[in-house]
Structures are given as C-alpha cells and as structure tokens.
Amino acid sequence: MTSPSTNTLDHIVHLSHPGALDETISRFRELGFNVIPGGTHADGLTSNALVIFEDGTYLELLNFVKPAASYPAGSPERAKRDSHPWAPKNPGWIDFAFLGTGEDKHSGGTGVISEIINARSKDVRYLGEVAGGRETPAGKILKWLITSPAKQHGRGVLPFFCGDVTPREWRVPVTQENTAHPNTARGVAYIVLLVSSDNLALLSRQVTTIIGAPANHVDDELSWSLETIRSTRPAGHLRLRSPKTEEEQSFLDSNIDANVGIYEVGIWVDAGKSKEPASLPHTRIVWQSIIN
The missing domain is CATH 3.10.180.10 (2,3-Dihydroxybiphenyl 1,2-Dioxygenase, domain 1)
Structure with a gap:
C-alpha cells in the first residue's frame, strides 16, 4: 500500500x-x-x-x-x-x-x-x-x-x-458556487512561519522530517513545497525565517508561544488582481498574482 x-x-x-x-x-x-x-x-x-x-x-x-x-x-x-x-x-x-x-x-x-x-x-x-x-x-x-x-x-x-x-x-464542499470569490482567490500561495533565530535550525529539521524533503534556501528564508488535494494552481509553500523588521519582531514578541508563530498567509489571485496586503487585526494576508 x-x-x-x-x-x-x-x-x-x-x-x-x-x-x-x-x-x-x-x-x-x-x-x-x-x-x-x-x-x-x-x-x-x-x-x-x-x-x-x-x-x-x-x-x-x-x-x-x-x-x-x-x-x-x-x-x-x-x-x-x-x-x-x-x-x-x-x-x-x-x-x-x-x-x-x-x-x-x-x-x-x-x-x-x-x-x-x-x-x-x-x-x-x-x-x-x-x-x-x-x-x-x-x-x-x-x-x-x-x-x-x-x-x-x-x-x-x-x-x-x-x-x-x-x-x-x-x-470541504468544493463546488463552483462555494469557491467563487469576488477577489478571484484561487488557493493558498504560502504560509510564513516566523521563528526566533535561536530556534530556526531545530524547527527547520522538524519541518523537513514531517514533509520528508529538504528545504530550499532563498536568501535568509527556508521553503518547502506543499501539495494540494486538487492541483489546479502553482504549488504553495511553507516558508520559515527569522524576523527581518521591527514589525515582524514585535509580532513574535507578542505571540503566546514567544519564539514562533504564523505571521502571514499568501493567497493566489488572478493576474492583475493583486493589491496592498490586507492587515486585519492580528491578521496579515498578502495577495500573490498567478502568472499564466
């Protein structure tokens, strides 16, 4: 099996x-x-x-x-x-x-x-x-x-x-009616996990163990490809990095787990539909255009 x-x-x-x-x-x-x-x-x-x-x-x-x-x-x-x-x-x-x-x-x-x-x-x-x-x-x-x-x-x-x-x-009733979004959202482009620099190496090893494949290294960020139930869009990614800005560090400092948290979620949208990131209270969403 x-x-x-x-x-x-x-x-x-x-x-x-x-x-x-x-x-x-x-x-x-x-x-x-x-x-x-x-x-x-x-x-x-x-x-x-x-x-x-x-x-x-x-x-x-x-x-x-x-x-x-x-x-x-x-x-x-x-x-x-x-x-x-x-x-x-x-x-x-x-x-x-x-x-x-x-x-x-x-x-x-x-x-x-x-x-x-x-x-x-x-x-x-x-x-x-x-x-x-x-x-x-x-x-x-x-x-x-x-x-x-x-x-x-x-x-x-x-x-x-x-x-x-x-x-x-x-x-998860995936129907045309349920998946039709006015903002043209098609799926999850990525999840950003922020982690303190002291815990980055350990968490990277743990994620690699779970996914069963090594990370890709891009600048100071680690990334793993994620599958979806229906392969209708480009692959999404789980991204892991330490804070790069004061805003990101502030988020990590305020997180209940202190040294790690989901900082940002990227959403695939149709080409030309991307816009400024949405920052609801405690919630950051970034629009990622699909390049055809």
Whole structure:
C-alpha cells in the first residue's frame, strides 16, 4: 500500500475573539472572500465558517462560542474549555493542518501518520489519532481523525493532520458556487512561519522530517513545497525565517508561544488582481498574482 503524503495542505486556522465570528466573517467578506457556514464542533466549545478554494484547501474561521469566564470555576466544563489546545492562543492565524488519513488506529495505539513521521527522526514526535467532528447547520454529522504533534512542540508550530472518516466533500464542499470569490482567490500561495533565530535550525529539521524533503534556501528564508488535494494552481509553500523588521519582531514578541508563530498567509489571485496586503487585526494576508 502506498504511504500517504505528509505535505498536502488541508487548511489554515484563524481564531476570533469568543463570540466574534460574525464580525470576522464580515471582515473577510469585505476583502472579497466568499465565506460559507461551517457549524459547531463535537465538543461544543467552538464553531466555524469556511473560505474554500478550488484547489481543495480552505481557511477555517473559528471562535470559541463562549469566553472561559462564562463556565463556572472548578466545573468540568471550565476544565474542558481551559484545556483546549487553542485556548491560550491570541486571535489571528493560529494553526495549520495537512491532510491525514481516516484509517483506524493501529493495534499498537499509534496512528498511520505518526508512525511514518516518528520513524524518520527523533527531532519530532506525533501522537496517535484522536476522533473529532462537527455538525453542520443542516444537521449533517462529520467525523475525522486528528494526528497532533506531541505537547512539547506546541500547537501552531508544526502542522496537525486531519483525516476524514466521513467523505471529505462533506467537510470541504468544493463546488463552483462555494469557491467563487469576488477577489478571484484561487488557493493558498504560502504560509510564513516566523521563528526566533535561536530556534530556526531545530524547527527547520522538524519541518523537513514531517514533509520528508529538504528545504530550499532563498536568501535568509527556508521553503518547502506543499501539495494540494486538487492541483489546479502553482504549488504553495511553507516558508520559515527569522524576523527581518521591527514589525515582524514585535509580532513574535507578542505571540503566546514567544519564539514562533504564523505571521502571514499568501493567497493566489488572478493576474492583475493583486493589491496592498490586507492587515486585519492580528491578521496579515498578502495577495500573490498567478502568472499564466
């Protein structure tokens, strides 16, 4: 059996303040994105909306339904809310996912993706699959398996993997209507991870282990090609570098993880449609023209 890819971009996660998802949806629509309803996740803590691209990738606009303080202190509900991996995150780009598998756990308790990555190097460790899901506004129940990096790596530093148990088109309905964006967005051109210079070499080795291919070096930046579910556009890239400007250093200093964070997302748009970068609160988007 052919081993699954470990560098296929699935989606990028954007976090809003609790209860502020509608405001974020409005802001993304003002930027020319077509945003469709997502639903409520199985744990009841978060809800989302989706920006789906024709290459099968998407942006997940997510928020916690309620602030932590709305759950009684010391209650199981509060403990569940506080222990959520995205609970400590600041609003903005917080995480990204590669496509995983929907296969059951192996008898040894490890998962398909984690076995592949963990066998490559001791620099990085992934855990076994954990079940997840979401109910759509229409009442359809979606199910998937999540493979996450071990706790010591943090969340939003290395990708997690999302593998569908129910058909992927239920989770990501790639239709002409859903992928038609007024701003002509076609897909994700790149993700920029900023990292402190002290941690650059280690993170580079870890990303190389996950993707299974060495980085390309361009000036002071490292870059890896990413696959997509549908090869309709030029390849996207995961880009890694240390801060070059005061603005980038300020972003890194304010990040909850202190030494790494998703600083910028590039979006493919039709030739001639690129414009100035969009800087929503805590969110930077750069438009990348497709050269035919």
